[in-house]
Amino acid sequence: MATVLAGLQEGLRLLLSGDPYLWDIILRTGQVTGAALVVGSLLGIPLGALLGLTRFPGRRLVQTLIYTGMGLPPVLAGLAIYLLLSRNGILGPLDLPWIPKLFTPEAMVLAQVLIATPLIAGFTMAAVAGVDPDLRRQVEALGATRLQVAWAVLREARLGVLVSLVAGLGSILSEVGAVMLVGGNIEGSTRVLTTAILLETRRGNFDLAIGLGVVLLGLSFLVNLGATQLQGKGR
Amino acid sequence: MTRRGTLLLAIGLVMLAGCGEATPTAPPRLILATTTSTYDSGLLDYLLPAFEEETGIQVEVVAVGTGQALELGRNGDADVLLVHAPDQEEAFVGMGYGVDREPVMYNDFVIVGPEEDPAGVAGLTNAAVAFAQIAAAEAPFVSRGDNSGTHMKERRIWLEAGIGPEGDWYISAGQGMGAVLTMAEELGAYTLTDRGTYLSRLAEGYSLPILVEGDPLLFNPYHVMAVNPEVHPNVNYEGAKRFIEWLTSLETQERIGAFTHAATGQPLFHPDSEAWRAAHP
Incomplete structure (x- = not known):
């Protein structure tokens, strides 16, 4: 119990005193997960809308793939990206400038995109499918293009889309296995909150680990608070 | 898109840009x-x-x-x-x-274990003999089980002792040294650890004592x-x-x-x- 209290105290002290090590990690966590969320939503929202609004051959298969992806163990996504980017892997040997190198923040973003996209697409699909079909018919009757119809339906389903973003963010913010594998937990480069907690626990620095944990918990709380606030205004 | 949505997207893009800056090539x-x-x-x-x-x-x-x-x-x-x-x-x-x-x-590596020492290995200077006694007593032993250098050393000692460790008493953790030391402490088990990690934990109030050390086989x-x-x-x-x-x-x-x-x-x-x-x- 004394360890926990001392840890909480030390964690808060580090946070409030602007400890550069801690803040560097917080900032990088924000950058990596933020970038992954943007890319994941640019891919996932249109994909979810497409699947929820249209019928095409192979749609069932894509749906099944997305549901599988939603339950994908994140560390498996990490392994996949590792095998993709390794210098002895699939894309790594090509040595192209736009392919991220292993042990860089970009590689971590890629792994997180792979984790978050199916979640965003899946929840968006469900939200879009839940919109009253009459709305669609009305907009179509007004002579809207397919893109305009999709836009109108997405607007109507915005709460569900927001939930999909929160689910995506929650999954990558709290994930440790994949980012450890492809990021390598390098200080000042690929160390994020979850991998830092793992390291400090391993080192026996429980106070710092708890401090980082408090920050992670706080961030997660803020994200969800923001989401519920937006939801309230949307009604 | 709502104005708020645009704002969120803009924040995200700024973060994305910042991410690129964070890794100068x-x-x-x-x-x-x-x-x-x-x-x-x-x-x-x-x-x-x-x-x-x-x-x-x-x-x-x-x-x-x-x-x-x-x-x-x-x-x-x-x-x-x-x-x-x-x-x-x-x-x-x-x-x-x-x-x-x-x-x-x-x-060097050391063998740590519970104070009560059910296998009676305290003070031994031969790691293989100590391992054989632990196996004979079927006293719980936590193995790294992760192909780390420590795990490879442990397998080498089992080989030297002529024992293929198996059974409920042999716990393959698949974790790092710190986590394995914690497990051994919680379970009252023996384990093989490098001295450095052990000392770090000792300073934090770790309770298991060193029972076996000084064997040339434990050289690291x-x-x-x-x-x-x-x-x-x-x-x-x-x-x-x-x-x-x-x-x-x-x-x-x-x-x-x-x-x-x-x-x-x-x-x-x-x-x-x-x-x-x-x-x-």
Whole structure:
């Protein structure tokens, strides 16, 4: 119990005193997960809308793939990206400038995109499918293009889309296995909150680990608070 | 899209841009794959700034088990390795994956266990005999089970004892040293640990005592080597060579010898490079 209290105290002290090590990690966590969320939503929202609004051959298969992806163990996504980017892997040997190198923040973003996209697409699909079909018919009757119809339906389903973003963010913010594998937990480069907690626990620095944990918990709380606030205004 | 949505997207894009800035590609990266023991003990944090200042090369440390470190080298995903599993290292160099292998330092392993010592191994100086007694008593033993250097050493001792450990008493954890020490403490079990990690935990109030030490079999040497640039042309071989020269130089070796565990003041690693041996015959 004394360890926990001392840890909480030390964690808060580090946070409030602007400890550069801690803040560097917080900032990088924000950058990596933020970038992954943007890319994941640019891919996932249109994909979810497409699947929820249209019928095409192979749609069932894509749906099944997305549901599988939603339950994908994140560390498996990490392994996949590792095998993709390794210098002895699939894309790594090509040595192209736009392919991220292993042990860089970009590689971590890629792994997180792979984790978050199916979640965003899946929840968006469900939200879009839940919109009253009459709305669609009305907009179509007004002579809207397919893109305009999709836009109108997405607007109507915005709460569900927001939930999909929160689910995506929650999954990558709290994930440790994949980012450890492809990021390598390098200080000042690929160390994020979850991998830092793992390291400090391993080192026996429980106070710092708890401090980082408090920050992670706080961030997660803020994200969800923001989401519920937006939801309230949307009604 | 609502104005708020646009704002969120803008924030995201700014973060994305910031992410690119955070990784300037100008100086060549030198990726050092090493074991958790050298990193978690704080040794590298203590040594590396001098190298970075001297050469301008930024060392990026990936701390994993020795098995994974060798695998990273085999795939060309690391440039230089600092590991502690001599048999596997020799095989690694023999297969052409590693070059310029040099001794760096050593420390030792110890066997820790519960105060009550149900297997009666306290005070033994023969690790294989101790392992045989633990197996005979079927006293709980936690194994790293992760192909780390410590795990490889443990398997070597079982081999020496002529025992294939099996049964409910033998717990294969698949975790790092710190986690395994915690498990052993919670379960009242025996385990094999490197002295450095053990001392770090001791300072935090760890309760299991050292029961067996001093067997030459428990000797734990660390070697550094470069990943072969002929196998992986993309590795930073120049940086790796400079790193090896620097790490084995007399000056750095003296700093390794002077490094002590912060809380206990005990030395954690003993320098052992060619240059050191020449200066201290």
